[in-house]
Amino acid sequence: MCRWIAYRGETTALEHYVTEPAHSLISQSIHALESTASINGDGFGLGWYSHHPEPGLYREVRPAWSDENLRYLCRHLQSHLYFAHVRAATGTAVTRPNCHPFACGKWMFMHNGFIGSWNRLRRPVEALISDELYPARIGTTDSEAVFLAILGSGMEHPVAAVEKVLATLTGFVNQTDPGDRLRFTAALSNGKDLYAFRYAVNDRANTLYYRETARGIVIVSEPLDRDKDWLAVPESHVVVALHGERARVLPLFHRHQEAAE
Amino acid sequence: MCRWIAYRGETTALEHYVTEPAHSLISQSIHALESTASINGDGFGLGWYSHHPEPGLYREVRPAWSDENLRYLCRHLQSHLYFAHVRAATGTAVTRPNCHPFACGKWMFMHNGFIGSWNRLRRPVEALISDELYPARIGTTDSEAVFLAILGSGMEHPVAAVEKVLATLTGFVNQTDPGDRLRFTAALSNGKDLYAFRYAVNDRANTLYYRETARGIVIVSEPLDRDKDWLAVPESHVVVALHGERARVLPLFHRHQEAAE
Amino acid sequence: MCRWIAYRGETTALEHYVTEPAHSLISQSIHALESTASINGDGFGLGWYSHHPEPGLYREVRPAWSDENLRYLCRHLQSHLYFAHVRAATGTAVTRPNCHPFACGKWMFMHNGFIGSWNRLRRPVEALISDELYPARIGTTDSEAVFLAILGSGMEHPVAAVEKVLATLTGFVNQTDPGDRLRFTAALSNGKDLYAFRYAVNDRANTLYYRETARGIVIVSEPLDRDKDWLAVPESHVVVALHGERARVLPLFHRHQEAAE
Amino acid sequence: MCRWIAYRGETTALEHYVTEPAHSLISQSIHALESTASINGDGFGLGWYSHHPEPGLYREVRPAWSDENLRYLCRHLQSHLYFAHVRAATGTAVTRPNCHPFACGKWMFMHNGFIGSWNRLRRPVEALISDELYPARIGTTDSEAVFLAILGSGMEHPVAAVEKVLATLTGFVNQTDPGDRLRFTAALSNGKDLYAFRYAVNDRANTLYYRETARGIVIVSEPLDRDKDWLAVPESHVVVALHGERARVLPLFHRHQEAAE
Numbered sequence A, B, C, D: 001m002c003r004w005i006a007y008r009g010e011t012t013a014l015e016h017y018v019t020e021p022a023h024s025l026i027s028q029s030i031h032a033l034e035s036t037a038s039i040n041g042d043g044f045g046l047g048w049y050s051h052h053p054e055p056g057l058y059r060e061v062r063p064a065w066s067d068e069n070l071r072y073l074c075r076h077l078q079s080h081l082y083f084a085h086v087r088a089a090t091g092t093a094v095t096r097p098n099c100h101p102f103a104c105g106k107w108m109f110m111h112n113g114f115i116g117s118w119n120r121l122r123r124p125v126e127a128l129i130s131d132e133l134y135p136a137r138i139g140t141t142d143s144e145a146v147f148l149a150i151l152g153s154g155m156e157h158p159v160a161a162v163e164k165v166l167a168t169l170t171g172f173v174n175q176t177d178p179g180d181r182l183r184f185t186a187a188l189s190n191g192k193d194l195y196a197f198r199y200a201v202n203d204r205a206n207t208l209y210y211r212e213t214a215r216g217i218v219i220v221s222e223p224l225d226r227d228k229d230w231l232a233v234p235e236s237h238v239v240v241a242l243h244g245e246r247a248r249v250l251p252l253f254h255r256h257q258e259a260a261e
Helices: A025-036 A068-076 A118-127 A142-151 A158-173 B025-036 B068-076 B118-127 B142-151 B158-173 C025-036 C068-076 C118-127 C142-151 C158-173 D025-036 D068-076 D118-127 D142-151 D158-173
Strands: A003-013 A044-048 A056-060 A078-086 A102-104 A107-115 A182-189 A194-201 A209-213 A216-220 A237-241 A248-251 B003-013 B044-049 B056-060 B078-086 B102-104 B107-115 B182-189 B194-201 B209-213 B216-220 B237-241 B248-251 C003-013 C044-048 C056-060 C078-086 C102-104 C107-115 C182-189 C194-201 C209-213 C216-220 C237-241 C248-251 D003-013 D044-049 D056-060 D078-086 D102-104 D107-115 D182-189 D194-201 D209-213 D216-220 D237-241 D248-251
Touching (some): A003 A025, A003 A182, A003 A194, A025 A078, A044 A068, A044 A107, A056 A068, A078 A107, A107 A118, A107 A158, A118 A142, A118 A158, A142 A158, A142 A182, A158 A182, A158 A237, A194 A216, A216 A237, B003 B025, B003 B068, B003 B107, B003 B182, B003 B194, B044 B107, B056 B068, B056 C068, B068 C056, B102 B142, B107 B118, B118 B158, B142 B158, B142 B182, B158 B182, B158 B194, B158 B237, B194 B216, B216 B237, C003 C025, C003 C068, C003 C107, C003 C182, C003 C194, C025 C078, C044 C068, C078 C107, C078 C182, C102 C142, C107 C118, C107 C142, C107 C158, C118 C142, C118 C158, C142 C158, C142 C182, C158 C237, C194 C216, C216 C237, D003 D025, D003 D107, D003 D194, D025 D078, D044 D068, D044 D107, D056 D068, D078 D107, D078 D182, D102 D142, D107 D142, D107 D158, D142 D158, D142 D182, D158 D182, D158 D194, D158 D237, D194 D216, D216 D237
Antiparallel strands (some): A003 A216, A044 A056, A102 A107, A107 A182, A182 A194, A194 A237, A209 A216, A237 A248, B003 B078, B003 B216, B044 B078, B102 B107, B107 B182, B182 B194, B237 B248, C003 C078, C044 C056, C044 C078, C102 C107, C182 C194, C194 C237, C209 C216, C237 C248, D003 D078, D003 D216, D044 D056, D044 D078, D102 D107, D107 D182, D182 D194, D194 D237, D209 D216, D237 D248
């Protein structure tokens, strides 16, 4: 199980939530070992928007906690919208292209979960990627394949595009008896708007929380501290944080979604 | 353009042909820079057979010339049949799973060349891989895809399996006008028999040489020294070095091939 | 706190104690996370003797658990005497030269512990290295410096050489009030004889266990399984497993030591 | 022989001089292979100043030309003063701490050259580092040792501090007969002022060039293009580009130096 954080708000250095001792993803990731015995040492990644329309990425196969480059970057990089992700691999190789986040054009995506039995579903899921976007598949993870499938499903309505792919994936996992499992807790952004999804089939969904202040919104796979202000996102819901608006939490697969975008 | 070496013969330490100063792949690779301006610094790999029926692999994304692990391994590993490969990437990511050689079960493969316009041909070539072998695709190169396609084409007759895949690939590249280019200079082994192919479509084939003595056979992408004993393999030919026999050079796509196996 | 294993006995593949699921260093290292919350993800190393008088080394900065090269090597490498080490860094950089084991000529060494306040003691400890051996200092750890200091202290009597350096280090840490701490649990070999030390000053020593059968001896920082046959080595003792003899456990800093060698 | 570039001027993305196709350090480095047969594939580094008083660093052991992180960072990082360096190792290990630039507090340094016979001079050069700064020695290169020696020599007068260390080093290399060689072509900055030195003993100095416009100054080990505006810096001279002033080229070891600071 990976861990991730997404931020959108005032432009700020990345270090506060990513690398600083008290409340960061990295420190919580090491602390988390004691309680949940999960290791997130199979690579990590950083994605951020700055003056350029396309996001920047920094991905490494080493554990985040020992990477001196990461500490320097998080101190010096400033962004109004960034993702950070520490990976616990679930079968695919530990390579940079398999680390989250993934970027394509202006879009960025990261994921915590898995798509059924990947060996069985890999070909049908990869077939969802359009020919135009297939050259952008530079890794071998289920997450990257799902991201590229989403990008080809009509990004003028991002939530509908995700719903469309999730519906297809749900069909895939339910073709077996008993039904295969799917967990999808993911963040998606175009540099202005931020979306975070919590969904599962035949399984409990991975957790998703957020905290919003006047300065911005932080969405996380697990709370970074014991603060009471973290709000849990229900299963089958999406957090929609559009540019210049406060976040809304909406149910997935409901018509009014598209109005939200 | 990559460079590689394949050895089959008396059990010996790998260092002589891979890392030692005078005649090795690594030293020639650095020396080669002066004459041909090609850099083979996009990772490297070593594959060898020992007491285990499946080969061992050591693959790294760093350049071979600065890898101290490689020097230790080539001094200590002994093998009767091994491959070594230094990579010059042609578009796919520099990751360990994209480094040669590739291994699957008892088979091992490495390649110098390219399969047409990979962005255009990637999907049809990947479709040649059987469902059973698709989980073994852990990288994203054309070379690995071709290897897995070959493995699914009847390895009781390895040369015929390669010919079958090459014929299909030839069809793929000739679908365009003007015809796309294909270069395939590759080595294949099951731990006993060693095969090396030289083939191209709409292009000149990459070079292939070999030198055979009572002690064994060395097959290389380019001669390791100025020795006159290196024999050039003609285009559209295969070197077949069966277990316990001297090597034969046979034309590809001829009936008598199968008799050779 | 690092973890390590040293083996001397019948020539065997390294995989049994290093990478295999049930009883290996790697699997115990991951399992150990649950109980002791220690992470050994700051690089690892393998050192082994084969036909060459000097040992081979394979050291990497990635965690051992995700390194596919390590799995291949442990299956194919066979040795009568090898070391394996997973590192939890205590301040020095995560680089290959800082990973254990260390090798110099025919000698090999690995360590679990620390030498007082390294920032304060680094210069005096490095000064213990002879000019002749100083070029062999390719990393920056306390462990490597102590190894090179030992090598210059008369290796015709290895236990005495270690005692001499430990006595000097003990003097160093006791120069402060309250006394600085030192922990030294280390293995040393020349390819024939195997020595393992357990020592501490102003602190409890890190654990050290061994298990000996007719096939060989395994010495470990912590038992690999719940087998009752593991024998704890007392503090201030050394395990001496000379070539062709059964292991003896002897007190450090006693005259009869030298007779043992 | 390494290659490097230092920039001070208007805040700009790093990509123009570091990674872009036509005129960058990376592309020239690959092109340079054809003419001079030198490989700069033994790691690289980036150092830059932004809103934080201490510079950021990104250093990697892989070749710069295949590092996708580097391309993203050079597009997104903006700076008014940055260094970039591609390394051809001269004996010390290829590790991140051995890659240039080096940073300590607000100071940053990079170097192209070598300090005599490092095995012989390493101990005396390391002895020049003050006890206070010795913990900052995290690598093993001659360059880092010289940087730390300079930092302890009075940074209120940076040129005088460098001259003091160069005078000592000159004494070191001249202790042998025939005199050992020293080459020192280096850049130094505090985030406001930029200094670049060209010096050698018993050898020709490595080249140093600069180009200054209203927008800023670029100082390089070799010209990035065939532009006639590159000015060669004479041997035994320093380029002094103080904050808000145009660059001056001054002879080393002359009294008026200090007035310049």
